[in-house]
Amino acid sequence: MLELVLVLGDQLSPELSALRNADPGRTRILMAEVQGEVRYAPHHAKKLAFIFAAMRHHAEALRSKGFAVDYVTLDDPDNSGTLSGELERASIRLGRPPVRITEPGEWRVRAEIDTWASARTVELTWLEDDRFLCSTAEFQRWAKGRKGLRMEHFYRVMRRRHDLLMEAGEPAGGRWNFDPDNREPLPPPLARAPIAQPMQFRPDAQTEAVLDLVRRTCPDAFGDLEPFWFAVTPTAARRAFAHFLRKGLPLFGDHQDAMASGEDFLYHAVISIYLNAGLLDPLACCRAAEDAWRNGSAPLNAVEGFIRQILGWREFIRGIYWLAMPGYAEENALDADLPLPAFYWSGDTGMRCLAQTVAGIRRNAYAHHIQRLMVTGNFALLAGLEPKAVCDWYLGVFADAYEWVELPNTLGMALHGDGGLFASKPYAASGRYIDRMSDYCQGCRYDPSDATGEQACPFNYLYWDFIARHRQRFEKHPRMAMIYRNLTRQKPERVQRMRELAAIARADPDAL
Numbered sequence: 001m002l003e004l005v006l007v008l009g010d011q012l013s014p015e016l017s018a019l020r021n022a023d024p025g026r027t028r029i030l031m032a033e034v035q036g037e038v039r040y041a042p043h044h045a046k047k048l049a050f051i052f053a054a055m056r057h058h059a060e061a062l063r064s065k066g067f068a069v070d071y072v073t074l075d076d077p078d079n080s081g082t083l084s085g086e087l088e089r090a091s092i093r094l095g096r097p098p099v100r101i102t103e104p105g106e107w108r109v110r111a112e113i114d115t116w117a118s119a120r121t122v123e124l125t126w127l128e129d130d131r132f133l134c135s136t137a138e139f140q141r142w143a144k145g146r147k148g149l150r151m152e153h154f155y156r157v158m159r160r161r162h163d164l165l166m167e168a169g170e171p172a173g174g175r176w177n178f179d180p181d182n183r184e185p186l187p188p189p190l191a192r193a194p195i196a197q198p199m200q201f202r203p204d205a206q207t208e209a210v211l212d213l214v215r216r217t218c219p220d221a222f223g224d225l226e227p228f229w230f231a232v233t234p235t236a237a238r239r240a241f242a243h244f245l246r247k248g249l250p251l252f253g254d255h256q257d258a259m260a261s262g263e264d265f266l267y268h269a270v271i272s273i274y275l276n277a278g279l280l281d282p283l284a285c286c287r288a289a290e291d292a293w294r295n296g297s298a299p300l301n302a303v304e305g306f307i308r309q310i311l312g313w314r315e316f317i318r319g320i321y322w323l324a325m326p327g328y329a330e331e332n333a334l335d336a337d338l339p340l341p342a343f344y345w346s347g348d349t350g351m352r353c354l355a356q357t358v359a360g361i362r363r364n365a366y367a368h369h370i371q372r373l374m375v376t377g378n379f380a381l382l383a384g385l386e387p388k389a390v391c392d393w394y395l396g397v398f399a400d401a402y403e404w405v406e407l408p409n410t411l412g413m414a415l416h417g418d419g420g421l422f423a424s425k426p427y428a429a430s431g432r433y434i435d436r437m438s439d440y441c442q443g444c445r446y447d448p449s450d451a452t453g454e455q456a457c458p459f460n461y462l463y464w465d466f467i468a469r470h471r472q473r474f475e476k477h478p479r480m481a482m483i484y485r486n487l488t489r490q491k492p493e494r495v496q497r498m499r500e501l502a503a504i505a506r507a508d509p510d511a512l
Contacts, residue, residue, distance in 0.1 A: 002097045004090060006030045006083070006113075009037065009051045010105050010402055012058040013278035014234065017127040018102040024066035028094055031059050032086040033074040038218060040108070042396035044365040045221035046228060049214045050399050053207040053232040054277055060206070061233075074217055083109065084116035091122060098123040103136075105129075105276075106403040107325045132318060133162065133283055133311060139319030149320065149422040152177065155312030164286055164307055165293070165300075172293075177308065178253065178301035185437050186258040186266070195263060196247030198270040199240040200229035207232055222345060222397060223362045230273060230399070237271070237279035244269040245292050253302030257370045259353070259438035264360040268368045269306070272400035275314070282310050309369075314405070320412065320422055321404040329391070329407060333419035334470065336384040341509040344376070344393055349512055351458060352444035353434050354379060365399035370437065372398075377414030378429055382462035383506055384469075387417040425479045428466055431457035452497045458505050458512050465502030468495065 005018045007029055019027070033052050052074070059069045072079055072086050080086055087099065099117065103126055104110050110126075117124040128135055134142075142157065143149055156176055159165060165172040186192055203211060211228055214221065231237040252267040260266065274280045286307045292298040321328070343349040347358035357371045367376070372394070380390045387410075394410045395401050411417040416426040431448035435441040441448045441457075451460035467474075467487055475484045487495065505512055 002026055002028060002094060004028050004030060004087075004094055004097045004099045006087060006099065006101045007058070007062075008083075008102075008104055008109070009033075009055050010277050011102055011129075012054050012234075013131055013281070014061070015131075016102050016278070017130050018100045019062075019067075022067075024068070027067060028090070028097070029059075029062055029067050029069045030072075030086065030090045031055055031069060032072040032079070032083060034072070034079060034081050034083055034086060035074070036082040038074070041392055042222055043218075044223040044361075044397050044399060045214055045218060045225035046223055046230070046365040047396075047399040047401075048218055048221060049207070049210050049225060049228055050230045050232065050273065050365075051277065052213065053203075053210040053230075054279065056206050056210065057233045074213055082112070084112050087113065087116055088120070091120070096120075096122065098125065100125045100127060102127050103129040105405075107321075107329075108403070111326075131278060131281070132315060134158065134315045134319060136319065136322040139315075140323055143319070143323055148424070150424070151312055151316040151422065154316045154319070155308060158311050158315060159307075162283065162286070162311065164290055164311060165304060173300045173304075178304045179308075181301040182253045182255075182305045183257045183437075184254045186255050186260050186263075186439070193251050195266055196243070198229075198265055199231075199243040200227075201231050201236050201240075203228055223365055231279065234279045237274035240274065241269065241271050241280060241285060241288070244271065245288060245298070249289060249292055249298045249302055249306060251302070253299060253305045256302075256305055256368075257437055259357075259368075259370060259375070259434075259440060261352075261356055261439050261442075264364055264366065266368065270366060273366070275310070276400045276402055276405060282314065286311050316422070317408045318404050320408045324408075324418070324421065328411070328418065329388075329403075331411060331418045332387050333417055334384070334415070334473075336381075336386055336415065336417070338383055338385050338506060338509075340380075340385055340389040340393055341383075343510055343512075349510070350445040351379075351512055352446075353438065353440035356440055361397050365397065367398070372409075373414055373427055374429055374433060374437070377410065378427065379459070379462070381415050381426060381428055382459065382466045383509055384466075385415075387411055387415050390415060425474070425477055426466075426470075428463060429459070430463040431459035434459065452494060452501070456501060458501075461498035461501040462505060464490075464495065464498045465506075468499060 005027055059071045062069050070090055099122055214225055231240050248267045248269060255267055271280060275282055289303045289306050293300055293303040347355045349355050353375050357367055357375045361367050391407055391410045395406045412421055413423050435448035446457040447455040448457045450456040467483055474480045
């Protein structure tokens with residue numbers, strides 16, 4: 001009997017569960033570029049091009065294995081515009097065969113397909129997405145009954161389960177977490193080690209065709225489409241990762257929280273794009289990093305920090321998403337309600353840290369985790385920007401963003417919008433943090449040491465206004481008690497002045 005398998009745009013793995021042990025003679029694969037997936041978030045032009053180019057290359061790889069692939073392009077005149085619509089067309093064409101699909105990464109996709117299958121009494125089988133290292137069921141069992149969900153506790157379970165950086169049952173180096181060693185600011189240019197850019201790839205004919213498609217069909221998409229340099233095949237992605245292991249990983253640890261003007265990548269791997277689309281295997285990446293430590297080519301703090309981001313944080317965040325959805329997306333614990341400023345799109349602001357970060361996002365559909373959390377996310381938290389608008393922005397502008405990874409990171413980690421489901425306190429910081437971890441403040445119109453004057457850094461007075469606005473919620477929090485003691489010790493007129501400046505900034509943030 002013929003089976004229909006839908007392969008989604010973030011399921012471009014050779015060993016996808018829905019295709020494992022599939023008989024090419026009895027399996028028809030459906031892949032579709034649809035406007036519903038283009039329009040549901042304000043996607044970066046590079047993100048669209050990456051996904052479509054990687055999908056088309058994956059379709060060719062499947063055909064080379066003997067599979068029949070029905071591939072629907074975005075500009076096909078018969079394209080229905082939705083995944084369920086394309087499933088319906090394929091189902092009718094093939095005589096209503098059973099359908100097999102690996103679990104999607106987004107709740108809305110599963111809901112759409114379930115609704116379609118139920119309305120047509122189609123035999124639909126969902127398969128676990130075992131490309132991840134912890135199933136949703138396993139995470140739910142781990143989370144059940146816990147007073148607090150903390151990544152560090154989950155991470156230790158995962159380290160033991162997968163025997164990574166372990167020695168005789170104990171963590172290598174005698175510590176589970178080397179994060180305190182990974183917070184060094186970047187030295188001045190003449191004193192720093194060379195920064196190797198991510199490996200870049202020239203578009204082939206298939207990718208060039210996709211670039212033309214995006215130009216024609218998505219002319220208003222955010223960001224710079226070209227130069228386009230992403231890997232779009234597993235082979236190229238593995239080359240990009242190997243390049244990072246040689247050039248970036250040895251220095252990744254010390255400076256993973258640093259930021260620098262004109263440096264979009266520093267020592268970061270820039271492989272989340274490939275991991276989240278299925279071009280790289282997460283466990284293989286972790287083992288390769290561990291090998292780099294064991295053979296002496298990278299220090300333990302760098303390797304542990306890298307593995308923690310994949311084995312710990314990535315898996316933890318996915319578990320949180322499926323544990324808390326669908327209601328999670330609507331949470332707004334801090335009652336934040338201000339609209340997203342226009343400078344999140346244009347970068348047109350006097351705050352140099354935000355201008356530099358947004359400019360890099362426009363170029364690359366990428367920013368590293370501190371730029372996301374402590375620049376764009378920190379401003380959104382302090383100013384009280386409406387979570388849905390902020391989450392939609394994050395979901396659209398980053399090439400590695402799918403809702404399972406974007407929503408908890410943004411709503412929970414950056415905005416504290418879930419009330420602290422897994423982040424013990426808000427990740428709020430003043431301009432002094434940005435000054436310490438970057439050179440953005442050099443040449444900025446604002447002074448990171450000033451909170452009340454004519455050149456006061458907006459992050460400074462917005463920080464203290466945030467602390468004051470949410471005093472009732474956080475004053476008794478043990479990790480914030482010192483902050484509130486500091487607030488109390490400040491002169492009332494100083495606090496009043498900061499709050500007045502914050503009110504002006506929050507009324508018109510695009511004037512900053």
